[in-house]
Amino acid sequence: MNVLIIEDEKALAQELEIFLTNYNYICEVCFDGASASEKIATNLYDFILIDLGLPDYDGLDLLKEAKRNESEAACIILTARAEITDRIKGLDLGADDYLPKPFSLLELQSRMQAIIRRKFGVKNNIIDLSGFLIDLSNRTISYGHSVINTITKKEFDLIAYLILHKNRTLTRMQLSEHIWGSVVNNDYDSNYIDAHIKNIRKKLNAFASPDWLETVRGLGYKIKINA
Amino acid sequence: MKLRTKLTLFNAISKLVIVVLFVLLVPVLIKNITSNYVDSKLIKQKNKLLQIVKSKGIETYIENGEGYGSYLPLKDEYISLDEVDPNFFLDTIKRGKRLFSEGDTLEYRILSHTFKVKNKNYLLEIGKSVDTLDETSIPLQNIAFQVLLGMILLTILADQFYSNYVLKPLRLIIKTKLVGQKFPNFQSYRKVRTTTSDFEHLDLSIHTMIETIADKFHKEREFISNASHELMTPISILQSKIENMFEEEDINDDLKVRLLEMQKILNRLKSITKTLLLISQIENEQFLKEDKVSVSELLQDVYDEISIRLQDKNIDYEMSMPESWQMININKFLLFNLFFNLINNAIKYNKEGGSIKIVGVAVHDKFLISITDTGIGIDADAIPLIFNRFKKFRQSLQQDSFGLGLPIVKSIAAFHDIEIDVSSEKDIGSTFKLIFPATLIIVN
Numbered sequence: 001m002n003v004l005i006i007e008d009e010k011a012l013a014q015e016l017e018i019f020l021t022n023y024n025y026i027c028e029v030c031f032d033g034a035s036a037s038e039k040i041a042t043n044l045y046d047f048i049l050i051d052l053g054l055p056d057y058d059g060l061d062l063l064k065e066a067k068r069n070e071s072e073a074a075c076i077i078l079t080a081r082a083e084i085t086d087r088i089k090g091l092d093l094g095a096d097d098y099l100p101k102p103f104s105l106l107e108l109q110s111r112m113q114a115i116i117r118r119k120f121g122v123k124n125n126i127i128d129l130s131g132f133l134i135d136l137s138n139r140t141i142s143y144g145h146s147v148i149n150t151i152t153k154k155e156f157d158l159i160a161y162l163i164l165h166k167n168r169t170l171t172r173m174q175l176s177e178h179i180w181g182s183v184v185n186n187d188y189d190s191n192y193i194d195a196h197i198k199n200i201r202k203k204l205n206a207f208a209s210p211d212w213l214e215t216v217r218g219l220g221y222k223i224k225i226n227a
Numbered sequence: 228m229k230l231r232t233k234l235t236l237f238n239a240i241s242k243l244v245i246v247v248l249f250v251l252l253v254p255v256l257i258k259n260i261t262s263n264y265v266d267s268k269l270i271k272q273k274n275k276l277l278q279i280v281k282s283k284g285i286e287t288y289i290e291n292g293e294g295y296g297s298y299l300p301l302k303d304e305y306i307s308l309d310e311v312d313p314n315f316f317l318d319t320i321k322r323g324k325r326l327f328s329e330g331d332t333l334e335y336r337i338l339s340h341t342f343k344v345k346n347k348n349y350l351l352e353i354g355k356s357v358d359t360l361d362e363t364s365i366p367l368q369n370i371a372f373q374v375l376l377g378m379i380l381l382t383i384l385a386d387q388f389y390s391n392y393v394l395k396p397l398r399l400i401i402k403t404k405l406v407g408q409k410f411p412n413f414q415s416y417r418k419v420r421t422t423t424s425d426f427e428h429l430d431l432s433i434h435t436m437i438e439t440i441a442d443k444f445h446k447e448r449e450f451i452s453n454a455s456h457e458l459m460t461p462i463s464i465l466q467s468k469i470e471n472m473f474e475e476e477d478i479n480d481d482l483k484v485r486l487l488e489m490q491k492i493l494n495r496l497k498s499i500t501k502t503l504l505l506i507s508q509i510e511n512e513q514f515l516k517e518d519k520v521s522v523s524e525l526l527q528d529v530y531d532e533i534s535i536r537l538q539d540k541n542i543d544y545e546m547s548m549p550e551s552w553q554m555i556n557i558n559k560f561l562l563f564n565l566f567f568n569l570i571n572n573a574i575k576y577n578k579e580g581g582s583i584k585i586v587g588v589a590v591h592d593k594f595l596i597s598i599t600d601t602g603i604g605i606d607a608d609a610i611p612l613i614f615n616r617f618k619k620f621r622q623s624l625q626q627d628s629f630g631l632g633l634p635i636v637k638s639i640a641a642f643h644d645i646e647i648d649v650s651s652e653k654d655i656g657s658t659f660k661l662i663f664p665a666t667l668i669i670v671n
Contacts, residue, residue: 015464
């Protein structure tokens with residue numbers, strides 16, 4: 001997958017590149033609107049990440065250009081200007097998603113995965129974790145022939161997020177940012193993740209021990225999947 | 228009481244008092260004036276008579292030692308002249324009664340004067356009836372009262388009219404500049420037309436003050452908005468760097484724990500910045516109010532988000548909300564956050580195993596939603612301050628919070644014209660009552 005990163009903050013662009021490269025994306029980086037415009041016109045990308053606050057260009061114009069070139073690229077707008085008007089404008093012009101800064105890189109990757117699933121209509125998206133079948137498209141977990149329907153929406157979100165970032169330790173903060181991201185919380189207490197994990201384990205234990213859901217002491221949680 | 232009413236009232240009352248005093252004084256005054264007038268007349272008559280005596284001799288009146296007396300047919304005036312003892316002396320004007328041969332006793336003002344002619348002493352008396360004098364004073368009093376009353380009414384009317392005219396600019400200043408202005412959103416300045424320099428000064432001063440306040444407000448908001456926006460990018464960079472470092476293979480767990488600490492601190496910074504930005508966006512009215520959502524559904528959404536916290540503290544959650552209540556003209560995201568923060572606080576400051584009750588009641592044309600907890604409560608003197616930014620009162624709890632939850636609640640409520648009423652009792656619990664105007668809730 002080819003990604004064009006348009007971000008004038010060099011340090012951030014660099015981190016985005018490192019992160020996405022780790023997830024096997026092929027990245028190109030532009031620090032200004034002019035060179036980005038050129039690249040959009042000549043190359044084909046699967047993803048274009050556009051920072052709205054460019055010094056020389058209105059990010060929304062780049063979005064228009066990208067759409068005009070009939071490219072298949074999915075556009076994700078990154079911005080520190082979280083005004084709703086921008087949000088509406090961005091989605092009106094055909095942006096596929098919108099991430100207000102500061103965002104977690106994991107969240108970006110999760111949004112990109114969601115777009116991929118949507119665009120390419122990934123049907124068979126079932127992961128087998130030692131007998132537990134986790135269907136990411138239909139959002140169900142089953143063991144053997146029985147569907148485990150006690151799992152709540154939040155609990156499934158947690159499992160899906162851990163699966164998406166498999167073999168990687170996710171901190172409580174990263175997890176709570178994902179499942180409580182829409183709430184403007186007045187505290188940064190992420191202990192409730194532990195309660196959620198405890199519940200998940202309890203519910204799954206009724207069928208089999210979910211050894212794949214690991215606690216990384218002092219750090220967070222991880223789902224181990226041997227590829 | 229309005230200034231105009233006060234002025235008119237004072238004018239009317241003061242004039243009335245003066246007039247009544249005057250009318251009461253009228254008899255005394257009239258008595259005084261008339262007696263002065265009568266006295267001078269009596270003296271004139273006396274002088275004239277003495278003149279006659281001097282020029283024509285006492286014989287004109289007195290012959291053969293017989294006294295002289297004369298009066299008008301109705302006896303309202305009389306003169307008498309008589310010889311008296313040589314050592315008798317009198318020169319007075321005073322009231323007195325005189326008896327006439329017909330048996331009438333009449334009251335007079337009497338001038339008595341003794342004088343000597345040819346070694347003989349004479350007493351002259353000139354009297355004027357006072358009955359005629361007294362009779363004039365009562366009608367005079369009545370007339371004076373009526374005339375003055377009429378004049379007072381006229382002046383009160385004139386006063387009323389004039390004060391109305393002259394105070395009109397003040398009324399206009401109060402009406403357009405002070406009453407009904409939604410702080411800090413003021414209308415543009417419109418000069419109040421007046422020729423009274425005091426009002427001109429007042430108008431201008433109020434305008435300057437309002438402008439200064441509005442300007443400060445605007446600057447504060449702008450600053451918070453800009454500052455939080457500007458902070459977003461560096462925070463974003465730091466967060467990305469830490470997240471990437473976390474995955475480096477050559478980083479040991481010890482270092483990872485320290486990275487986690489950094490992430491925690493950064494998260495704190497992020498939360499504060501995001502919250503301040505949200506408040507400034509609400510205050511700058513950058514949110515639309517076009518959503519329609521059922522109250523119980525929204526509360527269910529909040530419950531879904533928050534149930535893990537209730538469970539964690541073993542808190543009983545009870546909701547009694549009419550299913551038919553629909554919120555309209557609201558921003559769903561903001562209302563969600565309003566309820567989330569209030570319920571989250573109700574959990575955070577609750578006792579282990581406590582309870583939370585959410586009740587919706589319609590009262591007249593208003594809708595009340597109250598959130599009652601069985602928590603630690605708030606000191607009475609702290610209640611007015613709990614909505615201030617960065618104020619933390621309930622520090623006895625080792626909670627990670629930075630005192631922005633209630634300011635968010637307040638901003639969202641103000642943005643939607645929702646009133647908040649807080650009542651609390653220490654160690655018993657608190658109730659946050661949201662009062663929705665009829666424009667925000669419809670009953671299906």
